[in-house]
Amino acid sequence: MMERTQGLGRRRFLALAAGAAGAAGSGLLPALARAAQSSGSRGAPAGGGAANAAAAGGGAAPQLVKFPEKTDLILITDRPPNLETPLRWFREDLTPNEAFYVRWHLGILPTRVDTAEFRLSVGGHVERPLSLSLDELRTKFAPVSVVAVNQCSGNSRRFFEPRIPGAQWGNGALGNARWTGVRLRDLLAKAGPKAGAVDVSFGGLDGPTLPAAPPDYAGTPDFAKSLPFDRANDGEVMVAYEMNGQPLPMLNGFPLRLVVPGWYATYWVKALNEINVLDISFDGFWVAKAYRVPKNAGVQESPKDLANETVPIGAMTVRSLFVRPEPGEAVAAGAPFEVQGLAMDSGKGIARVEVSTDGGKTWAGAKLDAEIGKYSWRRWRFNWTPPRGAHRLTARATNAAGEAQQTAQWNRSGYARNVIESVDVTVS
Amino acid sequence: MKALLGWATAGGFVLAASLLLPPRPSAAQQSAPPEKATDAPQPAGDAVAPRAGERKSPSDAPGAGAQGGRGRSREGQASAGTVRTLRLPEFEPDLPEGKGRGTVVVVCGSCHSTRYITIQPPLSRETWAAEVTKMQKTFGAPVPPDKAGEILDYLVAVRGTPAK
Numbered sequence: 001m002m003e004r005t006q007g008l009g010r011r012r013f014l015a016l017a018a019g020a021a022g023a024a025g026s027g028l029l030p031a032l033a034r035a036a037q038s039s040g041s042r043g044a045p046a047g048g049g050a051a052n053a054a055a056a057g058g059g060a061a062p063q064l065v066k067f068p069e070k071t072d073l074i075l076i077t078d079r080p081p082n083l084e085t086p087l088r089w090f091r092e093d094l095t096p097n098e099a100f101y102v103r104w105h106l107g108i109l110p111t112r113v114d115t116a117e118f119r120l121s122v123g124g125h126v127e128r129p130l131s132l133s134l135d136e137l138r139t140k141f142a143p144v145s146v147v148a149v150n151q152c153s154g155n156s157r158r159f160f161e162p163r164i165p166g167a168q169w170g171n172g173a174l175g176n177a178r179w180t181g182v183r184l185r186d187l188l189a190k191a192g193p194k195a196g197a198v199d200v201s202f203g204g205l206d207g208p209t210l211p212a213a214p215p216d217y218a219g220t221p222d223f224a225k226s227l228p229f230d231r232a233n234d235g236e237v238m239v240a241y242e243m244n245g246q247p248l249p250m251l252n253g254f255p256l257r258l259v260v261p262g263w264y265a266t267y268w269v270k271a272l273n274e275i276n277v278l279d280i281s282f283d284g285f286w287v288a289k290a291y292r293v294p295k296n297a298g299v300q301e302s303p304k305d306l307a308n309e310t311v312p313i314g315a316m317t318v319r320s321l322f323v324r325p326e327p328g329e330a331v332a333a334g335a336p337f338e339v340q341g342l343a344m345d346s347g348k349g350i351a352r353v354e355v356s357t358d359g360g361k362t363w364a365g366a367k368l369d370a371e372i373g374k375y376s377w378r379r380w381r382f383n384w385t386p387p388r389g390a391h392r393l394t395a396r397a398t399n400a401a402g403e404a405q406q407t408a409q410w411n412r413s414g415y416a417r418n419v420i421e422s423v424d425v426t427v428s
Numbered sequence: 429m430k431a432l433l434g435w436a437t438a439g440g441f442v443l444a445a446s447l448l449l450p451p452r453p454s455a456a457q458q459s460a461p462p463e464k465a466t467d468a469p470q471p472a473g474d475a476v477a478p479r480a481g482e483r484k485s486p487s488d489a490p491g492a493g494a495q496g497g498r499g500r501s502r503e504g505q506a507s508a509g510t511v512r513t514l515r516l517p518e519f520e521p522d523l524p525e526g527k528g529r530g531t532v533v534v535v536c537g538s539c540h541s542t543r544y545i546t547i548q549p550p551l552s553r554e555t556w557a558a559e560v561t562k563m564q565k566t567f568g569a570p571v572p573p574d575k576a577g578e579i580l581d582y583l584v585a586v587r588g589t590p591a592k
Contacts, residue, residue, distance in 0.1 A: 005516065068514055078519040079541035107539050109514075116510040163549035165559055209539045210568045219568045220539070250514040289566070 002205050002273075003112035005080075062086075062170075069249040071098040076167050080104035081251060084172035090323045090342060093372060093379065094147070095175030097243055102251045103152050103173065103265070105223050105286075110205040110250065110271045118255055120239070124201075124276030127192030134255055137241060141182035141190075144238060148261040148375035149176050149344045150268055153291060153313050157414035162303055164414035171321050171421075176342075176377050179259045181240035185233050188277065193229070199282040200232035201225070202258050202267075203274035225267050226282030227260065236261050239272060261375035262347035264313050264416070266291045287312050291415070298406055299416040306412060315346035317418035319405055320353055320380070320397035331427045333388040341366075343397035344377040351400045353380040359392040359422070366395070386427040394422040521546045528582030531575050539569060548587050556583045 064072040065083070073083035083102040089095055115134050123129035132140075152173035157166055167173075188200070203224040212219030231237065238259040241247065248254040253270025260267040266286070282288070293299045294307030299317060301307040320343040331337050343350045349371070354363040366380040380395070398404045405420045521543050523529050536542055551559075560580050563569040571579065 063519075065517070065519055067517060075519060075543075076547065077541050077543045078517070079543075081516060111514045111516070113512045114510050115512065158549075163551070165548055165551055165555060168547050168549070208568075210570070212568070221566070250512055254512055285566070 002110055002114065002118065004108045004110050004205065004207055067102065067251060069098060070102070070251060071096075073099070073102065074170070074172060076169065080107055080109060082167050083251075084169060085175055086172060087323060087326050089175075090172075090321075091340070093369075093376075094177055094244055097177070097246055097249050097252065100150075100175040100177065100243070100249070100252055101152070101173050103167070104206065104251075104270075106206060106220060107209040108207040110254075113205070113250070113255055113271070115255055118273065120256060120273055120275065122187050122191045122275045122277075125194050125197055125279045126188075126277050127194060128190070130187065130191050132187075134241065137182055137239065137256075141186045143180060144183055145178055145180040146236070146238065146259065146261055146375060147176065147178045147373040148259060149174060149316070149377050150259075150265045151316055151344070153264040153266050153415045154413070156417040159417065159419070160410055160414045162410070164412065166414055174265075176372075177243045178245065179238060179240040179257075180242035180245070181238045181256070181259065183235055184237040184239055184258070184275075185235045187239065187275065188233055191277070193233075193277045194279070196279045197229040197277050198280055199226045199278045200229055201274075201276045201278055201282045201284065202227075202269040202272055203276075204253070204269050205271035205273050221285035223269075223286055224282075224284045225258075225269055226278070226284065226287050227267060229277070231260075239275075262315055262345075264291075264316055266313065291413075293413070293415050294411055297403075298409060299411050299418075300406075300409055301411050303410070303412075313415055316344065317416045318345035318348075318350070318397050318399045318403045319343070319418040320395045321421055322393065322395060322423045323379075325393075325423060325425050327423055329425070331386060331425050333386060333427045336383055336385050339366075339382040339384050339393060341380050341382075341395050342377040343368075343380055343395075345397075345399040345403065347374045348403070349374055349400040350378045351398050351402075353395055353397045355380075355382040355384075356394040357384060357386070357391055360394050360420075363396075386425070388427055391425045391427060392422050393425060394420060396420045519543065524586050526582050526585050528578040528585075531578050532582050535569065535571055535575065535579060536563070539563075539567070545583060545587060550587055550589045552589050553580070553584045556580055556588065559583070 062074040062084075064086070065075040065078070066072055067081060067083060070083065072086070074086060076082040076084055081102050081104055085095065085099050085101045089099040118134055120132045120134075120137065121130065122132070152169060154167055155169050155173035156171050157164055158168040158170055184200075201224055203222070206223055208220035208222045210220045227237065238261075240257050240259045241255060243249075243252060243257075248257055253268075253272070256272040258267065258269040258272050291313050292310040293313045294301040295309045295311045296307070299313075320341055322339070322341045324340045325331050325337070339355060341353070343353050350368065353366040353368065355366050356363045364382070366382040369379040369381070371378055380397075382395075384393075396405045405418050407420055409417060409419050518541065520537075520541055523533060523542055523545065532545070533542060536545065557580055560571070560576055560583070564571050564576070
C-alpha cells in the first residue's frame, strides 16, 4: 500500500463541516472557528513572529527549516511543502539531493511507498498495457543518464513588478542533477502505442486535496501533466529512479520522477506511477488551465493588456544568475575577487555571458567553465579587482540560437523569468 | 486513497471522517523549531534499504524523519528495505488578529498552510477577490456562501494594498 498525507484530518473535517453548515444556513461555523483558532496556530499570541516579518517580502531574513532527508532550506510554505535552495549550494555543479528545492502543489502527497508493491502503469492508447515493478524498470530497460537543470516555472517570481500572488520564490527554485533511469521511448515502445497517439499524460502518487463529492463539492483537480507524443517519445524524456546516483528523496519524487530535459519542472512529475497514451489532446486542469503563458518568445504581457492567447509553458528561457558575491557579502577593495554565476537555457547551449561592473554601461565577457551537458547549467567566472565603494554587477547570457535575456518582463503568473539580473556590492 | 476518499457524499463524508480517522497532531506538536547544527544531512539513499531493525536517524526528529503512527506496525512486518516513509513537519504562522481570522484559519487552513497568506506581498482587493474565487471555483474550497466576504475582508486587512 502507498500512503499519502492524511486527507481527512481535523482541519479538513472542520472546514467541510463549516461548509455544510454554511450552506444549510445554520450557525455552526462560529463555534467551529473558535475551536480551530486554538489548534491552527503555533503557540504564541498573534501579531508577531518571524513568519509575519518575513511575510512582507521586504528584505526580512529567510527562515531556514529542516524537512526529512533535507538540509536547511528556505521556507516558502510548509503545507504542502515548498522549500527553496539557499544560493550557496549553487557553488557546486551538481546540487546535492539534500539541498535540492522542493515544490508540491496540493495537500495530499505520498508519505509511504512500499517499493516491493509499487507499480508504474503504462496504458491508454497502446497495444500492451504495462505494469512495471521498480526491479523490472532497472533490469529490463537500458539505463541512461543526463545532467539537467530542473527549474520551477515560477522561479524568481518575487522579483516581478507588479508583484504576483503565489509562492514567492527567489532564485533558488532550481537545481542541477544527474538523473538516471530509463528512456520513456523504451517504455512506450514496449507498450506499443497505437496509431494516432497525440499526447502522453503523467500522474503521480499525490492526490487532490479535496475529493469531488457531487453535487456539493467539485473537489480539487488532481495534479497530472501531459507532453505532446513526439516530445514524450524523443528519447530524451526519462523516467528517473536515481538523482545524483542515489534514489530520489521522498520530497523530490521517490521512487520515480519524469525528467523532461530543457523544459520547466512542472512537467517533471514526481512519484510518477501512471503514464497514459492519449489519442486526443489532454484536457486536464494543470495543462489546459494552469501553467499557461502568453504565446510570445519573451513570455510577456502587461497587467493592463493581458495576452488573449496562451499556451502551455514549455522550454526554459535563457537566463543567468549570480552565485557570488551573494547579496550583502563582504568584498575587499583592491584584491582579486572571482565573480561567479550560472547560465542555462533549454538545451541549445550557452554561447556567452557578459558582465558589467558599472551598472550596464560597459560589458566584458565572462569565462565559461567546460560544458557538462547541453541540459546542464554552465558556470561562468569573472575576475574583478574592485575599488572601494558601492558597485552594481550585472550579468547577461546569450545562447547558441542568439536568444538573450530581457531588460524587462512581466506575465500574470510570474513564469519563465529571464530578466537580466544585478547584484549590489559594497566594497570596503 | 482514491478508493478511501471516493465513496461518500458530503454528508456522510464528514461524519465518517470524524469517526474513522484520528485527528492530525496539532501544529504545535509537530512544528518544534528546526534544530540547527545537530542534524547532519542524511544521504538520500540511506532510507531506501535499511537493514531490519534500522530506522532513519532519530536526529531527524522532532517533526521530521521516520514515520510513526499507522506506518509503524506495518513497517515492522514489511520485508526489510522496501518501505520509505515521510513525516512532514509544519510551521504554521501566527495569523494577525482581525475580524474573520477564525474563519480564515478554518476554511483556508483546511487545505493549505495559512503561510500562503502571510508570504504574499500586499495585493489589491481585486487580486485577493480573484484568489478567493479561484480557491472556490478552481480548487473546490468549501467556502460557506456567507463567509467569502469575511475572508476577503481579512485578507485585505492583513495583506492588502492601501485603499485608493
